[in-house]
Amino acid sequence: MVKPLEQYQIYDRKDVHDVFDPLSNFTPGTGTWGLQGIVKVPNREKDYVFFVTFGQKQADHSFEEEITGDGILTWQSQPKQTLANSQIIDFINHDYLTENIYLFLRTSRLNPVTKKAQPFTYLGKLAYVTHDIERQQPVHFKWQILDWDANAALGSLDNLSLASTFIEKIEEEERSSVSNQLSFSEPPEPVERRGSNTRRFQGRHVDFAENTSKNKALGLQGEELVLVWERQFLIDAGRPDLAERVSHTSVIEGDGAGYDIFSFSLSGEPKYIEVKTTTGGERTPFMMTINELAFSQKEPDNYVLYRLYNFNKQTNSAKCYILNGDISMQRELVATQFKVY
Structure with a gap:
């Protein structure tokens, strides 16, 4: 056996x-x-x-x-x-x-x-x-x-x-780790496959592996953390009227809208938020559907991707960076699945 x-x-x-x-x-x-x-x-x-x-x-x-x-x-x-x-x-x-x-x-x-x-x-x-x-x-x-x-x-x-x-x-x-908190950083530079000299090799702790990217429970935790953060941000900025209208689209409609959260800028413009969460580091590749990518291209002025990494399930906290607009213009895309007819 x-x-x-x-x-x-x-x-x-x-x-x-x-x-x-x-x-x-x-x-x-x-x-x-x-x-x-x-x-x-x-x-x-x-x-x-x-x-x-x-x-x-x-x-x-x-x-x-x-x-x-x-x-x-x-x-x-x-x-x-x-x-x-x-x-x-x-x-x-x-x-x-x-x-x-x-x-x-x-x-x-x-x-x-x-x-x-x-x-x-x-x-x-x-x-x-x-x-x-x-x-x-x-x-x-x-x-x-x-x-x-x-x-x-x-x-x-x-x-x-x-x-x-x-x-x-x-x-x-x-x-x-601080509970229920996002810590923001700048997006990382792309990974280069050139190797490292001995000094850089010994200090290198780059994490770029796809890490639990398909875990729906983890993804939902990340979305809920961003949802709370968005509402509080609008309240703190004096727009509680907008905070009340922020909605968890992926829960209300299910997958398919092309984004996870509907929110607003401080001026009241719509903000379409996609959340990608992994327990791995900042260079962990994340998965996007063709629908999500297409939506970022259709609404580049209002599309925001919250990239949550080093997510701590125990404290419900993560580090985060943001990508705005058409994702295909900012990151390398690698096809990993194909639909066959």
């Missing part, structure tokens, strides 16, 4: 083999699936499985490894791999929308009862963030763990002893 792949669940190497390569033989402790850290998925050109063991050494080499509270994984390739290696080139050019890298992680600490190696925890798929262009053998990467939920991960990682910065970052974010 094949154990289905589920984020934050426990798997041994045979479990993973049975998911991705069930027609081949599995031998514990040897062969591709029984031993290797990087395994190419058969018949899938650029899909890989990463078996990562924190605290492991190879010869005299100790790996640099970390997971931050944002789900950024610091990872190193095999010690002999260079920037010219074909696998490394695949990783640098990895497109998480069309290719898959699956992360299974554990520590080198033995099970206290059996005295055997711990099983792996499946943490999710990965998306390329950056790599160090100055170091190789091994090559240093940063990856974003997709659909990352820090609190869910903490609850499922009983068999792991992750880098202390992971736990510290989560606690710091929870302490600094």
Whole structure:
């Protein structure tokens, strides 16, 4: 019986083999699936499985490894791999929308009862963030763990002893979060896939993975937070008459209007607000329907997109930046689905 792949669940190497390569033989402790850290998925050109063991050494080499509270994984390739290696080139050019890298992680600490190696925890798929262009053998990467939920991960990682910065970052974010509040910032610059020098690589914590973007409950929380903020903004600005007329369009009409909230500028002009919410960072890609995009092009003078990121479900708070007007003129659009006739 094949154990289905589920984020934050426990798997041994045979479990993973049975998911991705069930027609081949599995031998514990040897062969591709029984031993290797990087395994190419058969018949899938650029899909890989990463078996990562924190605290492991190879010869005299100790790996640099970390997971931050944002789900950024610091990872190193095999010690002999260079920037010219074909696998490394695949990783640098990895497109998480069309290719898959699956992360299974554990520590080198033995099970206290059996005295055997711990099983792996499946943490999710990965998306390329950056790599160090100055170091190789091994090559240093940063990856974003997709659909990352820090609190869910903490609850499922009983068999792991992750880098202390992971736990510290989560606690710091929870302490600094103010309930029911939006914190505004400027929109980020587009991501460049050029790699980083060593100094920038070590300080890089770019989060650009699509993170719970399809979670309707999270999306509704974000919309309600913006709804409250819009009404209070109009009241504080002396327009309670307009505040009373602000409406939650996506709830009243359902999806399809092309925007989520109907509000007003201080002069009384209509404001059509779309809200996109993720728990990931400011560079997390977000999904738009063709209807939403078309509406931003039809009403560029009155269209506003509130981009909520680092959403904290416990405190109902988020950071936010705003995009005004035609979204296609400001951001790169990538087709991820097609309607087939």
